[in-house]
Amino acid sequence: MSVTGRPRLVIGAASAVLIMVLATVFVYQAEPQSSGGPEGPAAFPTEGPYHYKVEYLGITCGHMTLESHLEEFENRPAYHVVMTACNSKFFNKIYRVDGRIESWVDAKTLSTLAYESDITEKGRRKIRSYHIDYEKGVVRADKYGNVKTVPYEGEAALDPLAYVFRGRMLAGGPGSTFDLNILTDHGVTETGTEVGELKRFDTADGKKDLLRVQPLTADGEMFDRAGEFIYWIDPGVTRKLYRLNFKLPFGRLQAKYTGPADGPVDRRTEAEKADPGPTIEEESGRPH
Numbered sequence: 001m002s003v004t005g006r007p008r009l010v011i012g013a014a015s016a017v018l019i020m021v022l023a024t025v026f027v028y029q030a031e032p033q034s035s036g037g038p039e040g041p042a043a044f045p046t047e048g049p050y051h052y053k054v055e056y057l058g059i060t061c062g063h064m065t066l067e068s069h070l071e072e073f074e075n076r077p078a079y080h081v082v083m084t085a086c087n088s089k090f091f092n093k094i095y096r097v098d099g100r101i102e103s104w105v106d107a108k109t110l111s112t113l114a115y116e117s118d119i120t121e122k123g124r125r126k127i128r129s130y131h132i133d134y135e136k137g138v139v140r141a142d143k144y145g146n147v148k149t150v151p152y153e154g155e156a157a158l159d160p161l162a163y164v165f166r167g168r169m170l171a172g173g174p175g176s177t178f179d180l181n182i183l184t185d186h187g188v189t190e191t192g193t194e195v196g197e198l199k200r201f202d203t204a205d206g207k208k209d210l211l212r213v214q215p216l217t218a219d220g221e222m223f224d225r226a227g228e229f230i231y232w233i234d235p236g237v238t239r240k241l242y243r244l245n246f247k248l249p250f251g252r253l254q255a256k257y258t259g260p261a262d263g264p265v266d267r268r269t270e271a272e273k274a275d276p277g278p279t280i281e282e283e284s285g286r287p288h
Contacts (some may be wrong), residue, residue, distance in 0.1 A: 042169060049082075054085075066081075078106055084266040086098045099266060100118050101119075110158070112159045128141075164231060171239070176195045177194050180193060193213060195214075203257065
């Protein structure tokens with residue numbers, strides 16, 4: 001496993017961290033090399049929508065849904081991954097957050113075709129979108145209304161949502177590893193992923209032995225300055241995602257599967273989503 005560098009991620013308030021982490025980076029994937037077990041039975045999971053509660057210091061601070069299915073996108077079969085999120089009623093009184101993040105992944109090449117993030121945080125709208133043109137070798141990025149086209153080598157690429165979904169299928173047995181590269185707005189960083197031992201948890205489906213999956217950089221930190229990211233999956237055929245764990249400088253944030261979701265948890269009305277309203281511009285010199 002070869003790992004270098006450290007991706008720089010922007011971490012928001014505790015109730016918004018889970019949304020912000022996934023909305024902050026692009027992920028680039030080289031051809032993975034697994035060293036300890038076969039790949040999962042499918043290239044990419046299709047499932048949901050599933051509901052997760054988000055906890056900070058043992059207190060429920062938010063809610064999240066995840067789902068994925070196969071559909072047509074730009075005249076080709078693609079996996080469509082959707083995450084919606086909001087903070088809890090208690091935190092909403094202090095700092096309201098609602099968001100939706102979507103990813104479209106080419107079913108043949110397993111490369112991201114588009115990635116869109118739409119988050120309203122304390123009444124301010126943050127809209128980001130990335131569309132990758134592999135034939136022309138460019139990424140068209142629209143970040144908070146600032147549109148630019150940047151060169152892209154045209155290699156297989158995965159955004160943050162697809163990164164976790166694909167990683168679940170690449171994880172072998174305990175002790176195995178596989179390599180992924182993560183691309184921030186400042187360039188590519190190589191990461192390796194270690195698969196740990198099975199650990200028993202109380203889950204919404206009863207007691208289960210879950211597989212520990214941890215992406216790592218050379219300095220052992222997945223976030224800017226400090227922190228780590230671990231997710232826990234069922235080792236069976238579905239590789240069901242039961243937990244996401246973010247250890248951050250100010251505490252631990254966990255998302256736990258609770259069961260099927262009735263629908264998205266984004267509380268914004270269709271009228272609110274149709275009207276961007278006040279948007280936030282990038283802060284000078286701050287990494288996104």
